[in-house]
Amino acid sequence: MGMTLTEKILAKASRRSVVEPGENIWVNVDVLMTHDVCGPGTIGVFKREFGADAKVWDAEKIVLIPDHYIFTADERANRNVDILRDFAQEQSIKYFYDITDRANFKANPDYKGVCHIALAQEGHTRPGEVLFGTDSHTCNAGAFGQFATGIGNTDAGFIMGTGKLLIKVPATMRFVLNGEMPDYLLAKDLILQIIGDISVAGATYRTMEFAGEAVQRMTMEERMTLCNMAIEAGGKNGTIAPDETTYEYVRACTDKPFESFYTDSDANFYSDRTYDVSQLEPVVAKPHSPDNRALARECRDVKIDRVYIGSCTGGKTTDFVNAARILKGHQVKVPTYIVPATQKVYEDLFTYKHEGQTLSEIFLNSGCIEPAAPSCAACLGGPKDTFGRMNKPEVCVSTTNRNFPGRMGEKTAQIYLASPYTAAASALTGYVTDPREFLG
Numbered sequence: 001m002g003m004t005l006t007e008k009i010l011a012k013a014s015r016r017s018v019v020e021p022g023e024n025i026w027v028n029v030d031v032l033m034t035h036d037v038c039g040p041g042t043i044g045v046f047k048r049e050f051g052a053d054a055k056v057w058d059a060e061k062i063v064l065i066p067d068h069y070i071f072t073a074d075e076r077a078n079r080n081v082d083i084l085r086d087f088a089q090e091q092s093i094k095y096f097y098d099i100t101d102r103a104n105f106k107a108n109p110d111y112k113g114v115c116h117i118a119l120a121q122e123g124h125t126r127p128g129e130v131l132f133g134t135d136s137h138t139c140n141a142g143a144f145g146q147f148a149t150g151i152g153n154t155d156a157g158f159i160m161g162t163g164k165l166l167i168k169v170p171a172t173m174r175f176v177l178n179g180e181m182p183d184y185l186l187a188k189d190l191i192l193q194i195i196g197d198i199s200v201a202g203a204t205y206r207t208m209e210f211a212g213e214a215v216q217r218m219t220m221e222e223r224m225t226l227c228n229m230a231i232e233a234g235g236k237n238g239t240i241a242p243d244e245t246t247y248e249y250v251r252a253c254t255d256k257p258f259e260s261f262y263t264d265s266d267a268n269f270y271s272d273r274t275y276d277v278s279q280l281e282p283v284v285a286k287p288h289s290p291d292n293r294a295l296a297r298e299c300r301d302v303k304i305d306r307v308y309i310g311s312c313t314g315g316k317t318t319d320f321v322n323a324a325r326i327l328k329g330h331q332v333k334v335p336t337y338i339v340p341a342t343q344k345v346y347e348d349l350f351t352y353k354h355e356g357q358t359l360s361e362i363f364l365n366s367g368c369i370e371p372a373a374p375s376c377a378a379c380l381g382g383p384k385d386t387f388g389r390m391n392k393p394e395v396c397v398s399t400t401n402r403n404f405p406g407r408m409g410e411k412t413a414q415i416y417l418a419s420p421y422t423a424a425a426s427a428l429t430g431y432v433t434d435p436r437e438f439l440g
């Protein structure tokens with residue numbers, strides 16, 4: 001019997017020739033990522049269990065990324081970043097993307113922004129490796145053919161001390177996305193479609209492997225959007241077989257060697273679903289669950305108060321290019337927040353041109369709020385002074401990943417998850433809007 005790409009990575013990481021779903025195995029970790037929310041807790045567990053003077057297992061395999069609650073006056077949030085800094089110094093952690101001057105993020109060249117996109121841009125998402133992160137959207141890196149998943153602080157503290165973790169091998173659900181992608185659909189529509197089909201518990205502790213010609217034709221950023229939301233269906237990890245598109249991206253970010261794995265033709269799947277993407281339509285996830293799917297056009301009577309374009313899921317350069325395609329030459333009817341995921345994405349807003357104008361010019365000319373400093377910002381609410389936080393019971397169309405009550409701040413606010421096209425089209429009308437109204 002053949003193996004899936006996930007099984008092969010886990011077999012290699014546990015120094016076995018074969019692993020099977022359901023087996024508990026010890027894996028060697030290639031990268032451990034933590035951020036300002038969970039880093040202090042992880043460090044606390046590490047020190048308690050391994051000793052106040054203990055050294056981490058490998059100072060070059062730990063990546064510390066302040067990204068969640070950065071641009072805030074909240075003292076505890078600020079203290080969390082200080083704890084990361086002290087630890088990085090004490091342990092000589094090689095990859096610490098620090099921010100010291102919060103008043104001017106551009107004065108901090110080391111500062112990146114949202115961890116999942118920073119991991120990719122800094123070359124930490126390499127095919128065939130094992131990445132654990134103290135964040136549920138760590139599955140984002142599965143787009144690179146890496147085994148990547150979120151863990152809690154206790155597991156992360158254990159990895160800090162040992163470089164290993166005991167995990168159960170997940171069974172794989174394959175999603176084959178065939179057909180020509182219509183020019184009004186984005187990866188976000190596909191993943192919302194799938195989550196709507198299988199529910200937020202539909203892939204619990206399983207691998208979601210995305211394959212098929214529509215996936216092969218996607219850019220790395222669109223592939224990341226697919227894998228990023230695997231956790232929204234309960235998935236342990238998302239994965240996509242590496243190919244030339246992957247290698248081109250990875251080689252531009254790192255010269256570290258890596259090994260690629262591919263699913264065998266006789267591999268065993270827990271389930272195998274096929275979609276013809278040419279038949280799909282733009283969708284949203286209505287409040288208050290990512291699986292509460294509806295066609296965007298069915299929600300045309302939903303009046304909205306704001307639009308938010310940002311986060312690991314929907315704040316990458318491609319996401320803004322797609323939003324700009326719709327916004328160019330029109331005026332937004334509601335406050336529209338632009339939050340680039342990383343400093344690199346922020347720079348792209350001022351250098352990347354769409355039809356002769358930079359993305360930032362397009363956004364400002366169409367009446368959007370000036371692009372914010374890169375961070376997770378209001379994707380998960382945050383302290384009261386967080387940029388874009390929902391502090392009133394308003395309705396928002398957002399390119400982020402979750403729409404549970406209180407997710408963006410105010411508990412009674414309503415969030416419609418959507419693609420950058422749908423978010424931008426909605427900004428132009430003040431209602432949830434199918435982007436076909438503005439495309440073509």
Ligand SMILES: CC(C)[C@H](C(=O)O)[C@@H](O)C(=O)O
Nearest residue numbers: 037038134135136137150380
């Ligand atoms: C803060 C962190 C633990 C959390 C996560 O794990 O996902 C956050 O990033 C989120 O998106 O909800």
